Structure formats: C-alpha cells, structure tokens
Amino acid sequence: MLKTNARNALVxxxxxxxxxxxxxxxxGGGIGLNVTYSVNSLSDGLSNLPTSTxxxxxxxxxxxxIFSILWSTFIGSPLTVGRCRYFMESRQSPSPIGTLFSVFRTPYLNVVKVEFLVSLKIAVGMVLFLIPGIYWAYCYAMVPYLLAENPYMTTSRAMQLSKEMMYGEKLHYFLLELSFLGWMLLCLLSFGIGSFFLSPYMAATFAEFYAAMRAKAFAQGLTNSQELGGFVRHDASAF
Incomplete structure (x- = not known):
C-alpha cells in the first residue's frame, strides 16, 4: 500500500x-571520502616517509x-530535512525544487542542533555497543520528518515523539527497507548509477510511512495540529 501510494505520488x-x-x-553526501580506507591504503608506505611528511x-x-563533520552538520542534515519536506508536500500536489532548501532560514540553527544531537547519540551507541545505536536509529527515524513539519521542535520533544511513533513499528520499518534490497542489488550491477533513479521511489515510500505514523500519532493523542500543522502545498506550476 505504501509503495502504491508512493508510485501514485510520483506520477x-x-x-x-x-x-x-x-x-x-x-x-549532502557526495563529497565524502572514506578516511579509513585512505589511511589503510597509505599504511604500507608510511614507515618509509619522513616524519614531517x-x-x-x-x-x-x-x-x-573535521570539514566533513561540519559539512554534514550544517549542509547535509538540513538538506535531508528539506528533502523530507519536499516529498511530504508532493504527496498531494507538486512542490518546487526550492523546497529542498527551505530549512536554510529561521529556525535553521535549531534544525542543525536537533539533527546533530540525534546523530551524535546514534553514533555513540554504534561505536560503544552497536545494538543500542541500531535501536536508536530506528527510534529516531521520524525526526527529520518532524523537523520538516515543525522546525521549531526541541531535541527532547522530537526524540520523544519519534520514539512514540515508532513504538511497535520498527520491524515494519526494517521490512520496508528490506523490500528495496532487490532494487539495490540491481543498482550495484550498474556501478551505483541506478541508485540515483531509485532514490525518488524510496524517498516517496518513506514519506508515505511517515504519513501513516503521523496519522497514528494523532489517533492516539500523541500530538495535535498545533504541534504538527501539516505541510504547505504549492501551486502545481511552481518549479
């Protein structure tokens, strides 16, 4: 059902x-390099290099x-939130490409702060114990969508509401991710080029998942229209 709605939204x-x-x-992520790989590839020759070099x-x-962390924090994460907003707006009517950059205004720094603290908690969990990191990643999967709808939401509230929305839904979210495995394998055969064409379908599908979790949260009284006021629709002719 979610994928069907996603395909309809992309028509x-x-x-x-x-x-x-x-x-x-x-x-958001195109400039990244694998620093670990870079170090490993140089390790054989490091012993022969002068100390200064x-x-x-x-x-x-x-x-x-350091630059990669700063870029991800101040550029990558806001773009993720902007992309979430674009696909939520596009569910019923076309949204302009500029929606992607809608976060880069007040309260931009709040979005940066919330995304950074959530990512930091997940990263610490991954590094120290792995399992808590994976668990938190699923608990807070809805945070970018919540910020896309309400960029003024505090860190604690975004984490709390996302966790409540994902209660009993983590396995469903995992299975939804797993359902794209076949497509991802095909993308590998195209040396990753196919992933660019798959991304809109995946993003639209996960937007449908958030819409379902949002409806459930309203039905359970976890939030209200003052906190989550919906997404502004743009004119169909907007680019």
Whole structure:
C-alpha cells in the first residue's frame, strides 16, 4: 500500500523528484571520502616517509575529517530535512525544487542542533555497543520528518515523539527497507548509477510511512495540529 501510494505520488513528478534527490545526494553526501580506507591504503608506505611528511598527511586527513563533520552538520542534515519536506508536500500536489532548501532560514540553527544531537547519540551507541545505536536509529527515524513539519521542535520533544511513533513499528520499518534490497542489488550491477533513479521511489515510500505514523500519532493523542500543522502545498506550476 505504501509503495502504491508512493508510485501514485510520483506520477508526473518523477523527474523533478529525481533532481531533488540528486542535489541532496551530491551536496549532502557526495563529497565524502572514506578516511579509513585512505589511511589503510597509505599504511604500507608510511614507515618509509619522513616524519614531517607523515605529520602533514595526518594533519590533512584530520582537517578533512573535521570539514566533513561540519559539512554534514550544517549542509547535509538540513538538506535531508528539506528533502523530507519536499516529498511530504508532493504527496498531494507538486512542490518546487526550492523546497529542498527551505530549512536554510529561521529556525535553521535549531534544525542543525536537533539533527546533530540525534546523530551524535546514534553514533555513540554504534561505536560503544552497536545494538543500542541500531535501536536508536530506528527510534529516531521520524525526526527529520518532524523537523520538516515543525522546525521549531526541541531535541527532547522530537526524540520523544519519534520514539512514540515508532513504538511497535520498527520491524515494519526494517521490512520496508528490506523490500528495496532487490532494487539495490540491481543498482550495484550498474556501478551505483541506478541508485540515483531509485532514490525518488524510496524517498516517496518513506514519506508515505511517515504519513501513516503521523496519522497514528494523532489517533492516539500523541500530538495535535498545533504541534504538527501539516505541510504547505504549492501551486502545481511552481518549479
């Protein structure tokens, strides 16, 4: 049902959605490099390098690591929230590509803060115990959508509401992710190029999942229209 709704939402809007996902991917994560791989690939020759050169390389990697974190925090995460808003708006009527950048205004810093703290908690859980990190990742999967709908939401409230919305739904979310496995394997055969064409379908499907969780939250009295006021629809001619 979710995938059917997603396909219907993409009718006549696929290529615009494709552009949104492409921009979000390139700006949000397209500049990333695997620092661990970079270090490992250099490890064989490090012992033969002068100390000054070695320090220069390590310093460069450290600066890149810091830059990557800052980029992800101040650019990547807001783009993720903007993409969520775009697909939620597009469920009933076309939304302009500019919706992707709608977060880059007041209260931009609140979105950055909430996303950073949530990501930090998940990362700490992954590094220390792994299982808590995976659990928290599913608990807080709805946070970007909540911020897309209410960018003023506090960190504690976003985490609490997302956790309540995902109660009893984590397995369903995992199975929904797993349902794209076949498509992902096909994308690998195209050297990853196919993933750009799959992204709109996946994003639209997970937007439908949030819509279902949102409806459940309203039915259970977990939130109200003052906190989650819905998504502004744009004119169909807007680009």
């Amino acid at each position: 006549g809007r696929y290529w615009r959605s494709f552009v949104v996902c492409l921009i979000a991917s390139l700006l 070695l320090l220069l390389i390590l310093g460069g990697l450290l600066l890149y690591w």
